[in-house]
Amino acid sequence: MNGYISVSNLEKEYVTASREIVHALTEINFEIAEGEFISVVGPSGCGKSTLLKILGGLLAKTSGTCSLKNTPIDGPRNDVGIVFQDPVLLLWRNVLQNTMLPAEILGLDAKKTLPRAHDLIKLVGLEGFEDKYPHELSGGMRQRNAIIRALIHDPNVLLMDEPFGALDAMTREQMNLELQRIWLESKKTVFFITHSIPEAVFLGDRVIVMTPRPGRISEIITVDIPRPRSLSTMGDEMFVELTQRIRNLLYVEGSLD
Amino acid sequence: MATTDQNNEAPRSAGGPSLSETLLQRPYLLFGISFVILLIVWEWTVNYFEVDDFIFPAPSGVATALMRGLFFYDVGSGVGGAADFMGLMKTSFYNHISHTLFEAVMGFFMGSFIGLGLGLAFMQSKWVEAIIMPYVVAFQTLPKLAIAPLFIIWFGYEVKSKIFLAGLVAFFPLLVNTMVGLKSAATDQIDLMRSLSASRWQMFWKMQFPNALPFIFAGFEIAVVFSLLGAILGEFVGAGQCMWGGRGQCGLGILLMQMSFSSDTTGTFAILVILSCMGLGMHQVVRFVKKKVLFWAPETDKTMGA
Numbered sequence: 329m330n331g332y333i334s335v336s337n338l339e340k341e342y343v344t345a346s347r348e349i350v351h352a353l354t355e356i357n358f359e360i361a362e363g364e365f366i367s368v369v370g371p372s373g374c375g376k377s378t379l380l381k382i383l384g385g386l387l388a389k390t391s392g393t394c395s396l397k398n399t400p401i402d403g404p405r406n407d408v409g410i411v412f413q414d415p416v417l418l419l420w421r422n423v424l425q426n427t428m429l430p431a432e433i434l435g436l437d438a439k440k441t442l443p444r445a446h447d448l449i450k451l452v453g454l455e456g457f458e459d460k461y462p463h464e465l466s467g468g469m470r471q472r473n474a475i476i477r478a479l480i481h482d483p484n485v486l487l488m489d490e491p492f493g494a495l496d497a498m499t500r501e502q503m504n505l506e507l508q509r510i511w512l513e514s515k516k517t518v519f520f521i522t523h524s525i526p527e528a529v530f531l532g533d534r535v536i537v538m539t540p541r542p543g544r545i546s547e548i549i550t551v552d553i554p555r556p557r558s559l560s561t562m563g564d565e566m567f568v569e570l571t572q573r574i575r576n577l578l579y580v581e582g583s584l585d
Numbered sequence: 586m587a588t589t590d591q592n593n594e595a596p597r598s599a600g601g602p603s604l605s606e607t608l609l610q611r612p613y614l615l616f617g618i619s620f621v622i623l624l625i626v627w628e629w630t631v632n633y634f635e636v637d638d639f640i641f642p643a644p645s646g647v648a649t650a651l652m653r654g655l656f657f658y659d660v661g662s663g664v665g666g667a668a669d670f671m672g673l674m675k676t677s678f679y680n681h682i683s684h685t686l687f688e689a690v691m692g693f694f695m696g697s698f699i700g701l702g703l704g705l706a707f708m709q710s711k712w713v714e715a716i717i718m719p720y721v722v723a724f725q726t727l728p729k730l731a732i733a734p735l736f737i738i739w740f741g742y743e744v745k746s747k748i749f750l751a752g753l754v755a756f757f758p759l760l761v762n763t764m765v766g767l768k769s770a771a772t773d774q775i776d777l778m779r780s781l782s783a784s785r786w787q788m789f790w791k792m793q794f795p796n797a798l799p800f801i802f803a804g805f806e807i808a809v810v811f812s813l814l815g816a817i818l819g820e821f822v823g824a825g826q827c828m829w830g831g832r833g834q835c836g837l838g839i840l841l842m843q844m845s846f847s848s849d850t851t852g853t854f855a856i857l858v859i860l861s862c863m864g865l866g867m868h869q870v871v872r873f874v875k876k877k878v879l880f881w882a883p884e885t886d887k888t889m890g891a
Contacts, residue, residue, distance in 0.1 A: 386776050404780045416773045420795045420881045433781045433791065461881045 331359025332517055333383065333485065338392035340378055340543075351542030352378045356392070358536060358548060362484075365511055365518045367532030369525055369574060375543025376521045380489050383519060384410050396485065406434055409478030409516075411488040415470040417462040423449065423473050424458040430481045441480060448476035451510060468499040472506070479514065488520045492527070501559060504530055508556060525571045525578075530557060535570075537577050546577050642851040650855040654678040678859065680827055684835040685816050686863060687828075688744055692751020693812035693867075697805060700756040704763025708793075725757050729815065733822040743825035747836070751815035755808035762804030766797025799882045802875040809867045813860070817841070 338356035341349050353375040360366050368376050381387035382394060385404040394401045396408070409430070417426045424445060431441040449455060452472040462470055471491055478486055492500045504527060511518055511531075522528050528535045532551050539546045553566055561567055608615045624644045630636075631643040638646055655678050703721075707714035733750055740746035770793050778788045820838025827835035837856055844852040 381776070384776075384780055386779055404782050406782065408780070410777070410780045412773045412777065414771075414773055416771070416777050418774075418792065418795070419883075420798075429791070430781050433778070433783045433787050463881060463883055 332362040332364070333360040333396050333519070335359075335383075335394050336392060338379075338382070338394055339390045340375065340382065340387075341390045353382075354542040354544050356543075356545060358545065360517060360519065362517055363515045365531060365533045366520065366536060367528035367534070368519065368521045368536045368538060369523070369528040369578075370538030370543075371523075371540055371578065373543070374538040374540035376538055377489055378543065379538075380410075380487050380519065380521055383485075384408055384487050386410075406481060407484045409481065409483040409486050411471075411474050411478045411486065411491045413490040413493050415462070415474035417470055417473055417477075419462050422459045422461050423454055423465070426462070426473055427477050427480055429477060434481055436481060444482075445476075445480055448479055451513070452476055452506065466499075467495050468503060471495065471503065475507070475510070479510075479516075484517060486516045486518045488518065490521050490523060493523060500524075500527070505559070507531060512556060525574050526562060526567075529553075529567060529570050529574070530562060535574060537574055539578065549574065639848055639850050642854055646851045647854040647858065650851045651858060654852075654855060680829070680835050681837045681840045682859060682863070684744070684828065685813070685820065685837040688747040688816035688819065688836070689751050689813040689863075689867070691744075691748045692753075692815055693755045693809050695748065696752030696755030696812065696815075697759040697808045699752070700759030700804070700808070701763050701801065704760045704767070707760075707764055708767040721757075721760065729754055730818060733818055736819065737823045741825070742823045744828060746823075747816050747819035747825075750819040751812040754811040754815040754818075758807040758811065759801070759804040762800045762807075763797060766800025767793050769800065770796050799879055802871070802879060805871050805875070806868060809871045810864055813864050813867065817860070 336357050338353060339351070340353040342352055343349055356379065358366075368379070370376050378387060382389050383396075383401060385401050385408070396405070418429065421429065427445045427448060428438075428441065430436075431438065431445070446458075449458060452475065454469060454472060454476075457465065457469065462473075465473065471494075475488075475491065478488075492503050495503060507520075508531060520528075520531055522531075529551055535549045535551060537546045537549060538544065549570065551570060553561060553564065602610070608618075628643050628645060631641060636643075642650075703717075707718065729750065732753070736746045736750050736753075740749055774792055774796070775788075778792050783791070816836075817838040820836035821842060824834040824836045824839030824842075827833065837860060841853060841856050844850075844856065
């Protein structure tokens with residue numbers, strides 16, 4: 329029990345409107361090391377978003393333990409940044425203002441965070457767009473804005489819930505490369521949820537494979553491919569092998585129809 | 586890098602835009618042409634069938650009545666020498682217009698800001714909402730025309746009763762739209778604020794309230810039109826003395842009644858033209874402010890049914 333993030337015997341049950349009990353998550357056990365990039369892949373309804381919300385302190389667990397840096401997670405905390413599937417930018421704020429939102433809410437010193445905001449804007453190539461509003465940005469730019477917003481208060485952990493799910497395939501590949509670069513530079517601990525098996529393998533140090541009804545971990549697979557990985561990595565034998573293995577896991581479990 | 590709004594341009598045919606494309610791209614031009622055609626057909630029909638002015642006046646007659654009232658300070662055509670028994674035919678349109686406009690605008694500000702304030706209060710406290718909301722809804726279901734005579738008794742024949750009536754009808758759209766708007770925050774937005782441990786105050790001012798603004802402005806757009814209706818309604822029930830200068834009673838509503846008593850259909854039409862211009866003008870002012878404030882909002886029409 330000395331992982332940076334550790335989760336053991338985690339269970340989550342919902343009671344539906346018709347008073348049925350739904351096991352969203354059961355017997356969830358894993359540990360994440362500091363600075364590790366963990367991908368989570370699984371079909372819809374396997375409880376991966378629920379797991380992320382519990383880690384983010386947005387949702388209460390039913391039983392089990394769940395801790396970050398040896399302190400239990402029992403509510404939202406400042407050392408965690410979250411990126412949602414939609415960028416969730418505030419439409420009345422420009423790129424810089426949206427980036428600064430967490431700093432404002434947490435009451436951080438603007439003198440320190442403003443230069444950091446500009447650095448982050450540079451890091452994701454949004455220079456020159458500081459005063460543009462969300463309706464003036466492309467989908468990829470909005471999601472980049474959302475990512476640096478999650479980084480502004482320098483959290484140790486980044487939770488990402490299918491952040492590139494709404495992007496087209498090519499923008500998505502670019503964002504994967506960019507996220508890898510950001511991660512290599514910032515060395516955050518990342519918990520990254522995705523629908524896409526190649527994306528999970530491409531980005532992750534390890535891939536947690538989940539299956540639904542009830543949501544549980546089928547296997548945790550280590551990706552031993554050196555970094556930085558490039559798009560051509562996707563053609564490597566080991567990459568193909570790993571994606572095939574995950575695909576088999578998901579099909580064998582009968583969770584993909 | 587490209588912005589997203591590039592696919593709004595309609596595809597064009599190779600040989601330049603055709604006439605129908607040109608017209609469709611300029612809705613104002615299209616409206617202007619159709620309006621002129623309407624006027625010509627209207628004028629011609631009235632003349633051809635020799636329709637009496639009393640039944641349906643020709644546009645030329647309406648225009649004359651309008652010009653006379655606006656420029657020559659002589660409002661009543663006095664069809665058949667109808668008696669000007671209230672003495673209000675000899676005041677200019679402007680006295681009437683300014684009265685009604687004053688009542689509508691004051692009512693709009695009063696009613697909509699109370700509606701906005703109450704909407705905000707309801708969202709802060711479930712208790713307040715649970716206790717007061719049923720009364721508000723019950724009150725709203727009453728036909729306003731039925732309440733108007735009461736307002737005259739309570740607040741007198743002067744402008745006060747008209748302002749309150751205009752305020753009453755402007756109130757509800759703001760209340761409802763504010764409440765809907767404040768509830769419109771997406772789960773993700775709430776989660777985002779929660780993940781940062783935002784206080785209730787921060788949650789409200791940084792997220793919920795700006796999020797509600799498009800709805801609130803949709804409410805203003807409805808309320809501004811309603812307030813004019815409320816002012817006219819109040820004047821129908823009982824008009825007060827002119828506040829500034831003019832003789833007798835003032836207000837487009839009472840003038841409308843007077844025209845109707847004296848069977849001056851042409852004059853009635855002239856006033857309807859003025860009223861619709863006032864309504865459009867007030868609506869345009871609200872839209873202008875809305876465009877300035879909500880420059881960030883996507884151009885979707887959030888106007889609820891009126």
